[in-house]
Amino acid sequence: MxxxxxxxxxxxxxxxxxxxxxxxSIPDPDPGKDPGLVEPIPDPEPEPEPEPxxxxxLYKPNELGEIPIWMYHNIREPESIWVRTPDNxxxxxxxxxxxxxxxxxxxxxxxxxxxxxxxxxxxxxxFDDGNANNFxxxxxxxxxxxxxxxxxxxIMDFADSHPDMGTAATFFVQLPxxxxxxxxxxxxxxxxxxxxxxxxxxMEIGNHTLGxxxxxxxxxxLDDLQxxxxxxxxxxxxxxxxxxxxxxxxxxxxxxxxxxxxYVHQGQFQGTTYQHDAILxxxxxxxxxxxxxxxxxxxxxxxxxxxxxxxxxxxxxxxxLARLENTRYISDGDPDIITVPESNLDKLNKDSLEKKTLRTxxxxxxxxx
Ligand SMILES: [Zn+2]
Numbered sequence: 509m510x511x512x513x514x515x516x517x518x519x520x521x522x523x524x525x526x527x528x529x530x531x532x533s534i535p536d537p538d539p540g541k542d543p544g545l546v547e548p549i550p551d552p553e554p555e556p557e558p559e560p561x562x563x564x565x566l567y568k569p570n571e572l573g574e575i576p577i578w579m580y581h582n583i584r585e586p587e588s589i590w591v592r593t594p595d596n597x598x599x600x601x602x603x604x605x606x607x608x609x610x611x612x613x614x615x616x617x618x619x620x621x622x623x624x625x626x627x628x629x630x631x632x633x634x635f636d637d638g639n640a641n642n643f644x645x646x647x648x649x650x651x652x653x654x655x656x657x658x659x660x661x662x663i664m665d666f667a668d669s670h671p672d673m674g675t676a677a678t679f680f681v682q683l684p685x686x687x688x689x690x691x692x693x694x695x696x697x698x699x700x701x702x703x704x705x706x707x708x709x710x711m712e713i714g715n716h717t718l719g720x721x722x723x724x725x726x727x728x729x730l731d732d733l734q735x736x737x738x739x740x741x742x743x744x745x746x747x748x749x750x751x752x753x754x755x756x757x758x759x760x761x762x763x764x765x766x767x768x769x770x771y772v773h774q775g776q777f778q779g780t781t782y783q784h785d786a787i788l789x790x791x792x793x794x795x796x797x798x799x800x801x802x803x804x805x806x807x808x809x810x811x812x813x814x815x816x817x818x819x820x821x822x823x824x825x826x827x828x829l830a831r832l833e834n835t836r837y838i839s840d841g842d843p844d845i846i847t848v849p850e851s852n853l854d855k856l857n858k859d860s861l862e863k864k865t866l867r868t869x870x871x872x873x874x875x876x877x
Contacts, residue, residue: 562840562847564869567627569847572855573837574794575617576609576828577632578813579757583659584641589818594657600813600825601666601673604631607829608838611663611674613712614755618786618805620798620864625672626841629832634788634810635659636716636757638681640689643702647693664709675709680716680757680788683740684747703748714755715740715784722762723772733768737784738777745780754785757810761790773806792824797837799846799860840867 581590583597592600609631610624622630635642644655654661659677667675681687687702688694706713717723717736727733741753756772764772774783784806791809796802812824840847844863848856850870858866 562626562867564847565871567840568838568849568871569626569840570836570838570849570852571622571840571846572797572800572848572852573629574832574835575630575632575797575837576794576832577614577617577634577788577808577810578825579788579790579810580633580635580659580813581637582639582641583635583657583662587814587816589814589816591816592814594662597659597662598666601662603829605666605670605673610672611676613676613710614678614714614786615712616676617795617798618754620860620862621843622797622837622839623843624674624839624841626839628839629836630839633663633677633813634680634714634757635677636680637720638679638686638688638716640687642679643687643706644689645694645698645702647691652698660706660709660711663711675711678712678714678755679706680714680755682716682720683718684743686713700747707748707751712755713751713753714757714786714788715753715782716757717759720759722760723758723764724762727764727768730768730771733764733771734775734777737772738775738780738782741782742777742780753782755788756784756786757788758790792821792828794828794832794835799857799864801855801857803857803860 578600580592580597583592583594585591585593587593587596608628610628612622612624612630612632614632614634616622617630617632624630640658642659644658644661646653646655654664656662656665659679663675663677667673679686686699688699703713715737718739719736721727721736723733723736727736737756744751744753758772763769772784772787774781776782786808787806788808788810790812792811793809794811795808796804811828812818815823815825844865845867846861846864847867847869850868853868856866
């Protein structure tokens with residue numbers, strides 16, 4: 509603004525000097541007589557620093573890359589097919605972190621709102637069955653604390669020393685008794701405290717059906733199906749009014765017969781509607797992100813977070829991480845911009861961009877020695 513004013517001042521003087529013939533061009537100011545006549549010209553303001561160019565070569569962003577959604581169950585001793593020990597889970601978090609992964613919520617993935625720093629990769633943690641070892645309380649006299657060896661305790665402790673890791677996770681619980689503990693002192697207030705803390709800490713709960721039924725083998729009628737899927741939301745209205753279970757993890761990965769498929773996505777039970785915007789499978793592959801042509805929120809693959817052998821299959825975790833080194837989503841640090849290497853553009857679903865800005869790039873081939 510100052511600069512603008514002084515420009516006007518200069519223009520006026522030049523105009524007067526040029527257009528009035530016979531008058532002295534600019535009268536000599538006499539500072540003794542009238543010091544206010546000529547304003548001092550202020551120093552020009554420095555130009556704002558230009559935004560530094562995004563360093564594509566440094567970060568190599570690829571926002572059409574794959575996102576691992578890890579499937580855990582129990583966190584306790586000893587390690588087995590569906591059990592990860594506390595120490596192994598801590599080591600997993602450290603390994604993910606060191607590889608550049610950061611925790612994002614499932615909701616962030618399905619709403620295309622991944623907000624992590626440039627060069628890092630999103631990762632989703634999921635825990636099925638709502639076992640007490642996912643969120644366990646300890647009682648010492650009057651004091652109640654979070655068990656440092658339960659899932660929530662380990663995630664919170666890791667985030668204390670690595671704040672940029674975040675604390676997002678989704679727990680596919682069974683309602684109305686998520687993380688139920690058998691201790692005699694454990695009450696409905698403790699359950700309520702857990703549900704409220706989860707929200708406060710950026711963690712989510714998802715649907716895992718009412719009775720952990722196999723939706724293909726165990727369901728006999730459409731009413732039965734809607735009770736299995738809708739009653740958890742109905743029960744939750746009392747525990748967390750307004751909270752929507754926006755995701756479903758299919759027990760055993762089972763789906764009902766084709767004619768009922770739509771009711772897995774949405775339906776109603778006794779006047780309460782339910783809607784699952786993400787339906788999670790039991791699988792072994794990473795998921796495609798929101799803007800990818802093969803993004804499939806109603807059939808999202810998950811990877812077993814374990815190397816424990818299951819028949820001939822094993823090394824799920826190691827194999828997936830190795831694959832992801834070449835395929836993973838790498839953030840540009842700006843949730844409003846979707847950055848994609850030119851070579852990946854054929855995988856972009858242009859209609860999915862909505863208000864996001866697309867940015868593409870190619871890196872020049874480096875010339876080897
Ligand atoms: Zn389960």
